[in-house]
Amino acid sequence: MNRFAKSWTSAALSLAIGLVLLVGLPGVLDDYTLIEVTIYAVMSILGVSLAFIWGFGGILCFGQAAFFGLGAYVYAIAVMNMGDSTVPFLLAIVVPALFAALLGYVIFYGRLSDVYMGVITLTVTLILFNLINSTAGPEWRIGSAPLGGFNGIPAIPTLNLPGLPDEVLTPKDLFYVTFSCLLLVYLGLRVLISSKIGRVIIAAKENEQRVLLLGYDARAYKLFSFTVGGAIAGLAGCLFANWGAFTSPTIFGLAQSAQIIIWVIVGGLGTLVGPIVGCVAIQWLTSQIGTQQTLNSNLVLGAILVVFVLLVPRGIVPSIGDLIDKAWRRLRGSKSSEATP
Amino acid sequence: MDLAVVVFIQVLYAVASLVIVSAGLAVIFGMMKVINLAHGEFMMLGAYSVIAALKVGVNLWVAIFVVAPIAVGVVGVVLERLVIRRLYGRMVDTMLATWGLSLLLVGIVTSVAGNTTAGVSAPLGSFSVGAYSVSGYTLVIIAVAVVLALAIRFVLTRTQWGLIARGTMQKPDMANALGISPSRVYSVTFAVGAALSGLAGGLLAPLTGVVPTMGAAFIAKAFITVIGGGPAILAGLIGASTLFGAINQLATFVTTPVFGEVALLVAAIVMLRLLPQGITGRFFKGSL
Numbered sequence: 194m195n196r197f198a199k200s201w202t203s204a205a206l207s208l209a210i211g212l213v214l215l216v217g218l219p220g221v222l223d224d225y226t227l228i229e230v231t232i233y234a235v236m237s238i239l240g241v242s243l244a245f246i247w248g249f250g251g252i253l254c255f256g257q258a259a260f261f262g263l264g265a266y267v268y269a270i271a272v273m274n275m276g277d278s279t280v281p282f283l284l285a286i287v288v289p290a291l292f293a294a295l296l297g298y299v300i301f302y303g304r305l306s307d308v309y310m311g312v313i314t315l316t317v318t319l320i321l322f323n324l325i326n327s328t329a330g331p332e333w334r335i336g337s338a339p340l341g342g343f344n345g346i347p348a349i350p351t352l353n354l355p356g357l358p359d360e361v362l363t364p365k366d367l368f369y370v371t372f373s374c375l376l377l378v379y380l381g382l383r384v385l386i387s388s389k390i391g392r393v394i395i396a397a398k399e400n401e402q403r404v405l406l407l408g409y410d411a412r413a414y415k416l417f418s419f420t421v422g423g424a425i426a427g428l429a430g431c432l433f434a435n436w437g438a439f440t441s442p443t444i445f446g447l448a449q450s451a452q453i454i455i456w457v458i459v460g461g462l463g464t465l466v467g468p469i470v471g472c473v474a475i476q477w478l479t480s481q482i483g484t485q486q487t488l489n490s491n492l493v494l495g496a497i498l499v500v501f502v503l504l505v506p507r508g509i510v511p512s513i514g515d516l517i518d519k520a521w522r523r524l525r526g527s528k529s530s531e532a533t534p
Numbered sequence: 535m536d537l538a539v540v541v542f543i544q545v546l547y548a549v550a551s552l553v554i555v556s557a558g559l560a561v562i563f564g565m566m567k568v569i570n571l572a573h574g575e576f577m578m579l580g581a582y583s584v585i586a587a588l589k590v591g592v593n594l595w596v597a598i599f600v601v602a603p604i605a606v607g608v609v610g611v612v613l614e615r616l617v618i619r620r621l622y623g624r625m626v627d628t629m630l631a632t633w634g635l636s637l638l639l640v641g642i643v644t645s646v647a648g649n650t651t652a653g654v655s656a657p658l659g660s661f662s663v664g665a666y667s668v669s670g671y672t673l674v675i676i677a678v679a680v681v682l683a684l685a686i687r688f689v690l691t692r693t694q695w696g697l698i699a700r701g702t703m704q705k706p707d708m709a710n711a712l713g714i715s716p717s718r719v720y721s722v723t724f725a726v727g728a729a730l731s732g733l734a735g736g737l738l739a740p741l742t743g744v745v746p747t748m749g750a751a752f753i754a755k756a757f758i759t760v761i762g763g764g765p766a767i768l769a770g771l772i773g774a775s776t777l778f779g780a781i782n783q784l785a786t787f788v789t790t791p792v793f794g795e796v797a798l799l800v801a802a803i804v805m806l807r808l809l810p811q812g813i814t815g816r817f818f819k820g821s822l
Contacts, residue, residue, distance in 0.1 A: 311569075313803055319799060323795055324792070488645070495639070498634030
């Protein structure tokens with residue numbers, strides 16, 4: 194791994210850029226663009242959740258969209274029943290996390306391999322999609338919230354200040370909340386990765402056997418990182434439901450799961466910033482494709498995925514990171530030559 | 535009594551369609567350990583080639599049994615040369631690349647044919663069992679599944695080509711030393727798998743709407759049938775199809791088709807937890 198990418202300087206740099214954007218963007222951009230930026234931030238959180246479990250935990254989850262969708266639906270149903278959004282916000286994180294824990298228990302404690310992991314996560318996503326999609330009738334409701342089937346749930350109440358159901362967030366507030374969540378998730382994961390737990394998680398990815406022989410229960414660490422990933426994806430889902438005040442079964446779809454994987458591949462596996470870059474780039478690209486008729490977005494996304502797997506398997510950010518790394522080493526080398534063996 | 539006959543036919547049909555849908559994937563995964571996530575899109579291409587063939591006046595049966603497999607088989611050869619070949623042995627990368635291919639194929643077909651549902655009407659009409667009527671095409675599907683299973687068995691066990699293919703899959707270097715080019719064997723095997731997927735798509739075209747995104751409905755089912763089957767290609771395929779098909783159809787009878795599908799998927803997950811090696815990892819060991 195890159196020295197620069199590992200160093201705290203890079204984390205501080207990313208956070209500084211993030212903070213500048215957080216404070217600066219609302220002053221520079223008009224409301225419409227700010228709302229656009231908000232959805233990029235929401236999707237970036239989702240991208241980071243997969244970047245963590247795949248790039249650091251070595252768990253390739255084909256169904257990250259399941260936790261995302263679950264977060265959105267849990268928030269929608271809970272907030273429509275409760276009015277105040279504080280508990281629903283927490284539920285939207287806890288429920289997907291519990292679901293991930295259950296699923297992870299089945300997979301990791303069953304000692305299922307990569308391929309099975311892919312099949313099971315894919316299957317679970319489809320089960321959720323099928324179930325939610327078929328609940329269109331008025332008889333399908335939880336409390337006072339109709340599930341809406343393939344029509345989705347419209348008019349989801351936006352987050353409000355904790356305890357004050359009337360103080361609803363404006364789009365600008367939602368931007369602050371979403372962007373802060375992204376920065377916090379990034380910071381939290383950076384801290385987690387460099388902690389002792391994080392090192393075991395990475396070690397289990399590199400060589401599970403050796404980790405077991407050193408006395409760590411690799412399954413438990415995998416389960417933990419998978420659960421954290423589920424919680425973060427749930428958070429993203431909750432923010433997504435807030436962003437558009439709408440959620441539909443398509444967010445459980447295969448296309449959504451494929452997109453998340455493409456973000457991570459394009460941005461760079463094994464980094465946290467990479468998938469954010471990949472997510473923003475791909476989202477921007479798809480919205481540009483949507484404005485014209487000649488090229489289909491599936492076609493372009495598919496081509497990008499194939500090309501990256503074949504030709505740029507490391508992704509954009511690590512490739513750029515190599516360049517920075519050279520400069521970094523030269524800098525460090527001139528300061529203290531004994532530090533770099 | 536009539537109801538029992540109809541239920542029996544429907545269960546057979548569910549099993550048969552799972553066999554047909556999964557056969558192509560079973561050959562590609564079982565023989566080459568390549569997970570082809572574009573399998574559903576190969577089926578979609580098969581269905582579209584049937585529709586294209588019908589438009590130029592080809593007989594329906596010729597379109598299904600000749601045009602669809604050949605067209606998709608050719609696509610398979612091309613994709614194997616361009617993409618799959620570079621990724622042998624890297625299972626996860628193959629999954630990702632074929633997922634990319636699946637999106638790419640959906641995109642291309644959407645651009646060419648439009649995002650609309652095309653249909654082929656089911657031939658042969660229907661016949662009645664007591665008070666119920668059963669589509670004649672159902673029986674065709676069941677018959678094709680039986681013939682397909684027998685044909686796969688025959689080719690793999692009784693022909694020179696099957697022997698070479700199985701040998702190459704077990705020990706590529708030894709096969710190479712004996713004068714067989716493994717890359718050609720892989721290429722042909724992938725083409726045969728693709729052709730089987732095309733045939734499946736063609737056969738199902740009269741039963742489902744033909745849309746560019748139709749593949750997504752089949753990929754998970756095919757995937758879990760093959761994985762659930764385990765290491766033995768044919769025994770696993772038949773075993774898993776029987777188990778999952780029966781569960782799917784019986785649950786559909788009791789509730790709705792949606793819950794039938796969900797029951798199938800849940801059963802698959804539970805089964806993988808109990809038998810991580812698949813059905814043939816525990817039973818019928820050493821069979822083909």
